[in-house]
Amino acid sequence: MTTMFGFSESCAKTGRATDNPILNETKNFLSDILLLLKVSWGSRRFGQNRFFHLVAKVLHADCQQQTFWERKLKLSHTFEILRCQGWLSQVPEEFARELVSRGTMHEVQRGTHVYIAGENQDGLRGIVSGAFAIEMSPFERGPNLLHAFRPGDWFGEAETFQDLPKVVNVIATRKSQFIYINLRELEAMIASDPGIWRWIGALASMHLITALGIIDDMTxxxxxxxxxxxxxxxxxxxxxxxxxxxxxxxxxxxxxxxxxxxxxxxxxxxxxxxxxxxxxxxxxxxxxxxxxxxxxxxxxxxxxxxxx
CATH class of the missing domain: 1.10.10.10 (Winged helix-like DNA-binding domain superfamily/Winged helix DNA-binding domain)
Structure with a gap:
């Protein structure tokens, strides 16, 4: 059967699984859409319960697991938040979109450590909502409260530059959300476009200016x-x-x-x-x-x- 969209129902339903999770998710989504349309066009054999089950599945996917489409919507919303403030508001849009598209969203409660000094560096994190305290113990004292991260702030670039372990603790001070960019994803972006180092450097520069401002205010x-x-x-x-x-x-x-x-x-x-x-x-x-x-x-x- 060929639908009004020009897709073959059998192709959408029986296409082989691939190693590409996005492609597989897309095939499954199309299969459900096609079946939903078929039912809505007059087939009675599934009954009303089956019809509403399919509607729920298409709209909400598997309630046990975040779907590709839900993730895309969340990341799109995240991009809009991060693009209008902080680091990503000062870099090319193409780079900002690519970076966010490679991320995963996380929600944490107050008191959760999302970054622990001494652990191996594992990528970048950007604050989407809420607030985080920064603790540091560079010398003999500490860890001591140093600063706070707010929506639009990012961290993790200093360790990436020098291949260092994490140098600060970052703790949620309220219910918060952040996006995590795995180090492998970041390295893949840099491998395809070494010029990306410039934008990572811009983040480091922003943090340096903040640090100098802290010192100045203390005087x-x-x-x-x-x-x-x-x-x-x-x-x-x-x-x-x-x-x-x-x-x-x-x-x-x-x-x-x-x-x-x-x-x-x-x-x-x-x-x-x-x-x-x-x-x-x-x-x-x-x-x-x-x-x-x-x-x-x-x-x-x-x-x-x-x-x-």
Whole structure:
């Protein structure tokens, strides 16, 4: 039987399995579509139950397993999120699409380690939703909280450059999603186009600039300004607002902020209280929402001018 789409039903249903999982999944999908059309065009032998079973199978595939089509839809949505912020917003679209198409999506709960210092490097990870804390122990202390990753952030490139074990711990601070690009997939892309190293280097450059900014903020003499600068950095809005997240929320305790700014917890609490009173931030236990980020940045400029 040849359908209105020009496909042979027997070909779609009985084609040999191949080593290509995408091709096999496509054949199975077409087979179900063709059978569904056949039933809907008047065949009664399957009955209504069979018909609705086929509808469910086509729309949701095997409920026990993520299908190729579901994965494609999820990755397409993921691409749109990652393309409008962070690293992938600054690279060629063709490269960004190819990278995301090779990834797998993962959802984790608060407290899950998705990257552990000392383990073998295994690829890149990009944050799609949620937030992650970064811990590092480069010398005799630690691990200590260093920074936070937000949607659009990627990591893992430094170890790829030097073939190093992982150098940081990355832990989810809330329910979060990330995309994982296996090292073999990344190496395959680079083998086909060595120029891709340039875009991996761009990610490393972004992280270097962030690190230098952290060092610079730690030299701010005024403790309140140092805390304000930290809040902006952890919110991903140190230099400008993020249209995708205009009022970012930070997962950090007052003890975390005190550690990262080398001040007492009492100093942090006092400063946060003043900021909340004038509506610059709002806070709950372990979380701080930045409401007036422009005003926070302007306060840093004003304080710097006073000291100049």
């Amino acid at each position: 701010i003499r005024n403790p309140e300004s140092r805390i304000t600068a930290l809040l902006l950095r952890l919110g991903g809005v140190r230099t400008c607002d993020n249209p995708q997240d205009p009022k970012p929320e930070i997962d950090a305790t007052q003890s975390d902020l005190a550690h990262l700014t080398a001040v007492s917890r009492a100093t942090v609490s006092e400063h946060l209280g003043r900021m909340e009173k004038v509506g610059v931030i709002s806070k709950t236990y372990g979380r701080i929402r930045l409401i007036k980020t422009d005003g926070m940045r302007q306060s840093l400029i004003n304080q710097n001018n006073l000291q100049s």
